[in-house]
Amino acid sequence: MSHSHDTTTHGGERPRGGGEGQLRRALGVPSLVFFGLVYMVPLTVFTTYGIVTQVSGGRVPLAYVITLLAMVFTARSYAKMAHELPFAGSAYTYTQKSFGAGIGFVAGWALLLDYLFLPMINYLVIGIYLSAAFPMIPAWVFVLTAIALVTFLNVIGIVSVARANIVIIAAQAIFIITFACLGIASMSGTGTVDLAAPFTGDGSAPGFGNVMAGAAILCLSFLGFDAVSTLSEEAKDAKRTVPRAIVIATVTGGLIYIVLSFLAQLVYPSNDFADVDSGALDVMAAAGGEFLTIFFTAAYVAGACGSALTSQASVSRILFAMGRDGVLPTRFFGRLSPRFHTPILATLSVGVVSLLAIAVDLSFISEMVSFGALIAFSAVNLSVIKHFVIDGKRRGARAVLSFIVLPGIGFCLTLWLWTSLSPRTLLFGAIWLALGIGYLAVVTRGFRRPTPMLDLAE
Secondary structure, eight states, X not given: OOOOOOOOBTTSOOOOSSOOOOOOOOBOHHHHHHHHHHHHOGGGGGXXXXXXXXXXXXXXXXXXXXXXXXXXXXXXXHHHHXXXXXXXXHHHHHHHHHHOHHHHHHHHHHHHHHHHHHHHHHHHHHHHHHHHHSTTSOHHHHHHHHHHHHHHHHHHOHHHHHHHHHHHHHHHHHHHHHHHHHHHHHHTTTOOOOTTHHHHOOSSSOSHHHHHHHXXXXXXGGHHHHHHHTTGGGBTTHHHHHHHHHHHHHHHHHHHHHHHHHHHHHHSOOOOOSSGGGTHHXXXXXXXXXXXXXXXXXXXXXXXHHHHHHHHHHHHHHHHHHHHTTSSOHHHHXXXXXXXXXXHHHHHHHHHHGGGGGTSOHHHHHHHHHHHHHHHHHHHHHHHIIIIIIITOOOSHHHXXXXXXXXXXXXXXXXXXXXXXXXXXXXXXXXXXXXHHHXXXXXXXXXXXXXXXXXXXX
């Protein structure tokens, strides 16, 4: 069922340049949770496994516990806002409606960093793991092939993405069970397993600050719940289904990450890897030899393809929302394909940006994604307080707990994680934000004109 939207801007004019049209509503709670879990990739625990093992001194599960705690509060804030504003655009839309178009733009710009870089991480790890499996073929060949395939599937439409997701989740579920069984079997009978080690560490990077630095990098693992909210205009009964899917995907994903990283550190209690970027291959070899290494590479690459599919779908919809609002050029980004009902030009432009995956390193991209995510997460936590308490005048003890205390805790935790990122990441993140504010200054003629913004009335 299609809902029509009032496509009038605040100035009373209709957006020009073919920004008309709406997305097709086809997704229920299971599809949305699948979308979130595929986006998060249950096996993403192994993307930064080597890097975070070294940063945290062998305490990856403890770092995940801290990140999940912060994410549960933030996911709840997303769920509250998704119920109030069931539109495409995610943190951009929530912040824009709560704090105005200018601050909304900055949140959207920070989110763009995530969403533009997340497909890139997937393409990068596809290259790393496939070239480890087939050393005679350079990594960039795999990267280019994956970009072409994923972009084509996204142009065809969201239903094809949802179908592919089910297959990919099934392959990962089978792998996770196999890994758990072989991992436990490889440890039994050794008599030297220290069950507390994944939480106490190996002494190579002592102190709680190192665990926080690891937890800050791991925020990128949780981007799936936030991606669910970008599909609000394609969900059936979005006010009910999207909030539920957001919380289910976050908690499920977090528990999977904690269990998998706990097992991995018991199987391979070391931070000495052949290659830190593909450190997971050392874990697989220890747990199940060559068979598990090959199975892992296949399941992981399939998961990375699925995540690339969903992440490219999400960012193209955010670009579409910003294009429809006239913040980005409407003529280019605000168009839907009449045939496929997908934002085709936005999708193609994400494919072009992803080509950077050929030239950058994994730890830098991972931290940049977490930088953008944490700014957006902080903005959404604050949006709950502004929307419900300041604007909505919600009062009473229950409202204070629900709309001030819980999102306030979420905000403090995300801020704490954000300050735990490396100085290099904070510098490049600041440059990205400065570019966004500069772009906004140009669009608004030195902030003399209002930022273009859309009224989305169901």
